[in-house]
Amino acid sequence: MDLHQLYVFTKVVEHKSFSKAAEDIFLSQSTVSSHIQSLEKTLGIKLFDRVGRESILTPNGERLYQWARKLLLLKDQALLDLKQGMTDLRGMIRMAVSSVPGQFVIPKMVKQFRQNYPEVYFHIHQSSSKNVAEKVLNGSVDFGILGEKYEDDKLRYIPLLKEKLVLVTSNELNLTRPVNIHDLLAYPFVMRSSSSGTNAIFERFLKKNNIAKDQLNIVSYIEDGQSLLQFVIQNVGISVMSEIAAREYFDKNMLKMHELSGFGDERYFYLVYNVNKTQSLLSKIFIEEAVDLVK
Structure with missing residues (x-):
């Protein structure tokens, strides 16, 4: 079931007219009719009775209209949440660190970063340098800080200290x-x-x-x-x-x-990240500012 077809369907319901719905959403009437026919074929039910110049909902059409409104609202909420997540500077950063950076470097970096982004919190996993690199490779953390390079085409290293x-x-x-x-x-x-x-x-x-x-x-x-x-x-x-x-x-x-x-x-102690992992805005900012955070 196509969300765009549901959107067209709700417009026909609200206008009680194929032509008025087409005018509202800038489609041809034939395109609107094609969407409704395709939706009826997919669901195996009749959605409208054509009575005179009006298109009247069938009982199944009324039930679908209630569900369509909920689904389209959920879609709008999802898109809004994703859009806010691109600009909202709050949330969690996951990192893995080897023992020395974890004890003597990371506390200062976190303190510095939270001065500018106070609504950020961190999940920090401390282990050996090799395990840090493995966690970055498998994507279970956003990035790592370690004291040894482990070569892999997916890994990028930034010297910190x-x-x-x-x-x-x-x-x-x-x-x-x-x-x-x-x-x-x-x-x-x-x-x-x-x-x-x-x-x-x-x-x-x-x-x-x-x-x-x-x-x-x-x-x-x-x-x-x-x-x-x-x-x-x-x-x-x-x-x-x-x-x-x-x-x-x-x-x-x-x-x-x-x-x-x-x-x-x-x-060197390095910040390492996976070039194939999509970073949150917060993680991107931390990676970009990492060299300055250790000064």
Whole structure:
């Protein structure tokens, strides 16, 4: 059943005339008649009795008229809602973030954004960088913020913030500087999960120095960065992690930070989005303003 045919039908009912209905909606009378005939054929019922110059509704026509008005009103409401949604700056933004951005970058970005758009709220899922990229790819979030690139034709990356990784140890441990990567083989090591951006960068550094990961004395793999910090502070093991995440604890004299000799790799935190996903107006604005939100 075609909504346009229903619209034409309601006009004939209201004018009680095919010709007047045609004049009202700028169609020829023959076109109006064709729409009504097609509607009658589709429904298998007669809608009008032609009595003299007037077209009188049949009982089935009266019932259809009530439904037609409801359907056309619902259509108008749907179109209005969609139109308002294009311009109304309120609603939810869904994002996935890896651990360091989730703890140290996103809170500032959300605060800055809500100063201009106070009726926006956020659903934020924190996981590993790899999982963030997967969520962006499958469209379950609007965009992600992560510390490692995972190449895919559908993904676009916007660099937000540059940082470096550092070696962290407890205050009980005294390392001779400069610290060489081979020196680490003598100490218990706490490792981020294999799907984290930090882990991917560190493993590339090990490979560059011809060190297999199983040469490290790994005592634990940890998903959460905060838990990893506590393992380091308690001298369970040493680790390599984001300087941004370690800085607060270092400034409070809760752990030590060291630079690894030859490990000058810097990394970016990126905003990543799926080019095939239709973004809401709010998400588009956030993506466009993201670089300024981290300043």
